Amino acid sequence: MNQPRPTTRESWVSSISVDLFLKVLNVTLLHPFVAWIIPLCFRAEHQDYTTRPMIVSITWAIFVTLLWMGNVMSHKIAYGIHREVDLTEEVIVITGGASGLGLLIAEVYGMRGATVAVLDIADLESTDARGITYYKCDVTDKAQIARVAQEIERDLGTPTVLINNAAIVVGKKLLDMDVEEVERSLTTNLLSHFYTIKQFLPGMIRNDTGGTIVTLSSVIGHLGAAQLADYAAAKAGVTALHKSLAAELQEYPEIKTILVTPGQLSTPLFYGVKTPNPFIAPVVEPIEVAKEIIKAIDLGLSDHIGTPLYARWVDWYNVLPVGVQKIARKLSGIDTGMKTFVGRKGTELSEKNGSLI
Structure with a gap:
């Protein structure tokens, strides 16, 4: 629960x-x-x-x-020209889609007639979700991903859209984390992207209509923050992975890539974290991010989605003099926000379940 x-x-x-x-x-x-x-x-x-x-x-x-x-x-x-998208022909795979942002996107596409496969270690929050096929899968396990990929191919068809949404947050200082927690965090937040892309991208390339890969990253990957060393390292890696993959896929113009770098989302993943400045850095509702992702997928576009406003300009932070950067961090409170972190409790925390961005 x-x-x-x-x-x-x-x-x-x-x-x-x-x-x-x-x-x-x-x-x-x-x-x-x-x-x-x-x-x-x-x-x-x-x-x-x-x-x-x-x-x-x-x-x-x-x-x-x-x-x-x-x-x-x-x-x-x-980003080049768009690809033609016919929802009745699309097979959409969403990791960590059992709740939160992933489930929201899955439900929208399910209701609109697309074929949706949700991969998650947790059970679906909404048992009434239409048009969604649930596959219990731990995205940190390569063997499970390979098995589920075969089942999706058999049951639904070749996936055309991959949304890498699964993530976990440990929320501890580096020295307070066990090595196993670090490994689990990096595997869920970073390595799972390699596993799923390696599994599903070849089918998209073979598909005449192409496909779309959506990568859920975070502004924390650009900035880093206290008590988020593992998460920040993974999200920085995810962003670099996406940009490198997009460069490699230039020879396949029918494959589109969408990078999403939101600020703090209003999801259970960051329960208890208080945004230091709601005027400059407001908490983002999942529906706002979902709307932008769905719009880009529907139009068959590659894109970079950053929300709120500062997330679209965060790269300029590293241009500032180091002294100004330190002052900005102090004023923003980015390194104290996790002190009130609650996150997921009970069995979900102990299992370190990867479910939403």
């Missing part, structure tokens, strides 16, 4: 964040269509093109349009 999440009473102000402001701007002043509405309104008032409001509004509309076009072109250059 999952440990119930501690409930806290928060004011409505806690929902206000940089990301909320950005979402509003993206559908208003930073949207090309809206930007061009403004000079059109001025023209409806019969203002001349030489008036200051017209000049400023047209200049802004051109600037926003060029930014939008540049972003589209940059994405095309980086």
Whole structure:
């Protein structure tokens, strides 16, 4: 049984964040269509093109349009053309899909007619999930993955989408961890990606319609944090693995790769961890991440999904002078957040079950 999440009473102000402001701007002043509405309104008032409001509004509309076009072109250059996706023909494999983010994605695709296979050591949280076939599998065991892969091929067909979502968090200082805990963490959070990709990628390459590989990483892989040495090391490795794999797959344009580097998710994996700054670094709801992943898969695109806003700019942290980096860490509270960590309790903690990002 999952440990119930501690409930806290928060004011409505806690929902206000940089990301909320950005979402509003993206559908208003930073949207090309809206930007061009403004000079059109001025023209409806019969203002001349030489008036200051017209000049400023047209200049802004051109600037926003060029930014939008540049972003589209940059994405095309980086990731190429999309692949055709027919959900009725897709076989989607999700590791750690018995609960949390993995189960959320599985349920959405199951209801939409895709064939979904969930791999997890834990039982499904939702027994009413439609369109989902559950396979009990420990992703740290190569033999189990090989066996389940054969069963999926026999029961459902050749997988076309692989979502590597399984993860665990030990939440201890390095010297407080047993060697077995370190090994289990690295195997679940990193090596399992190698096992599943080696198992399912060849079938995608043979498939005429190609496939998509989704890698769930974390901003902690870029930043590191106290009491997360094993998790940070694994997520850094996962990010490097994904980028190297994407480079190797350039000769297979029909294979798409999606890297996801979220901040702190509102899942049982990090129960008890309090975000140091909810305005700059708000806790991310799994539904928000799921929406972005599903959108990229549906469009047949390669992508890099980072949320909240700081997660998309985290690479710039390493550009800062080391002194500024230390000050930033101190102000952000990143190295004290795990002091209130609760995580999964009871048998789930003792078994170190890999279930969600």
